[in-house]
Structure formats: structure tokens, C-alpha cells
Amino acid sequence: MKVSFIITTKNEEAYIRNTCLSVRAQSSGIEKEIVLVDACSSDNTVEKARDLVDKLIIKESNISQGKNIGAKASSGDILIFLNADVILEKDWLEKALKHLRDVKIGAVHGLIRPMEGSIRARIFTSLWNLFIVFSSKIRKVHTSGESTLAVKRDLFFKIGGFREDLTAFEDIDLGLRLSKITNVKLIRECRAIASLRRFEKEGYLKWGLIWIMIGIYYFLRNTSLLERYPVVR
Numbered sequence: 001m002k003v004s005f006i007i008t009t010k011n012e013e014a015y016i017r018n019t020c021l022s023v024r025a026q027s028s029g030i031e032k033e034i035v036l037v038d039a040c041s042s043d044n045t046v047e048k049a050r051d052l053v054d055k056l057i058i059k060e061s062n063i064s065q066g067k068n069i070g071a072k073a074s075s076g077d078i079l080i081f082l083n084a085d086v087i088l089e090k091d092w093l094e095k096a097l098k099h100l101r102d103v104k105i106g107a108v109h110g111l112i113r114p115m116e117g118s119i120r121a122r123i124f125t126s127l128w129n130l131f132i133v134f135s136s137k138i139r140k141v142h143t144s145g146e147s148t149l150a151v152k153r154d155l156f157f158k159i160g161g162f163r164e165d166l167t168a169f170e171d172i173d174l175g176l177r178l179s180k181i182t183n184v185k186l187i188r189e190c191r192a193i194a195s196l197r198r199f200e201k202e203g204y205l206k207w208g209l210i211w212i213m214i215g216i217y218y219f220l221r222n223t224s225l226l227e228r229y230p231v232v233r
Helices: 016-024 045-052 063-073 092-100 119-137 153-158 170-178 197-202 204-221
Strands: 002-009 031-038 055-058 078-083 086-088 105-114 149-152 183-194
Touching: 002 016, 002 045, 002 063, 016 031, 016 045, 016 078, 016 086, 031 045, 031 063, 045 055, 055 063, 063 153, 063 170, 078 086, 078 092, 078 153, 092 105, 092 149, 092 183, 105 119, 105 170, 119 183, 119 197, 119 204, 149 153, 149 170, 170 204, 197 204
Parallel strands: 002 031, 002 078, 031 055, 105 183
Antiparallel strands: 078 149, 086 183, 105 149
């Protein structure tokens, strides 16, 4: 079994090396590759990551397009979509594969720890994790990029990958479509350390409300509220 980690970037020079190093630190007994798709960053993202990735693609793209480009360029039996500002706990992959070896399970995802140490960040991620658990129980899976999704390759391409018309909520949309053809399992012991810098910088209330509006718009109109998801620096 081979595992492909697919990372999309746009001006992530401060985070990308730690993300890639966390992937490299996963179980050495498993064949893996890192596919990085960079949307023409204007900073040093590519230079910071070049020596840590196996495949590097530079192409102007939105996040959904970038993920699909990376998936097509990958060669793994398992595809793991990882945000560029997320660090995987050391045994994340080993725990995920234990469940993915079950033929009845087509995809897995986990929970989140905050990278930032503020009280607001800890409270917010606790609430976020509660929502992920609740969504899983009612089979409306919340497979966000921060919680990191691992999916079997054949199933990913069977449903056509990510919807490239979505500039946000593309990860939730993929999880919901996957759940119609396979079991998408929440693995609570699989935790990713996610940066909440957007919330810390621009406000938890502001971005909490924006996410709620994005979700409502998606479920009502089956499309994205935002024409372009803003890059945070």
C-alpha cells in the first residue's frame, strides 16, 4: 500500500516546512509521497518546500482545482488531503490506516488541536470538535481540511474528486458525497494541529459567522457564497 499526501499552497512560507516534516515523520514502514500543488505563490513557499516533497506542481488554481491536480499526479492507493498550515501528530497515519484496511470503510478523518495557545483558540477548537463528532453521528460528515481527510483512491475518482466550482466548503461537499457510497469514519484519536491564524487575526466571531453563512448558502443553493476564498498571510 502506498499513501499520497496532497498539499495545496498559496503563500504559506511560514508553515509549509513544518507541515511537510510532520508527514515525513509518519511511520517509516509505509511507502508515502508528498505531492505539493502551489498556486503561484509570491513568497518563498516553493523554496521552503522543494527539498521535502516528491512532486511539485506550480499552477494558478483555486483550492479545489489544486487538490484534483495533486490527486491526478499522485500514485498512492490512499489519498490524504492536508492543509498547508496543519501538523499531523506523529502516529496519525498509522491510526488512520488501521481503519482503512477495513473494506467497509472508504475514508477517515480526525479531530483538531489548535496551533495557537490562546484561550479563544482552545475554546473554539473544543466547540469545533464537538460539531465534528455530532455531524458524524448523524451521518452528515464534516471532513474539513483542518481535520484532514484520507480516502481510498478508487472511491475519490469514482465520485469525480472535488467540485472545482466550489471556492469554499469543497472538503465538506466531498465528504458528504463520499458518505453516499461508503462509510466515512471519524477517528477521534487522529488529531491534527491546525493554525487558527485567520481567526486570531480577524476575529473568531467574524469568521465563525462567515463559515455559517457559507454553509447555509451551500445547502440552500449548492454553490459557493464567495467567488474567491481570501488568502490569509
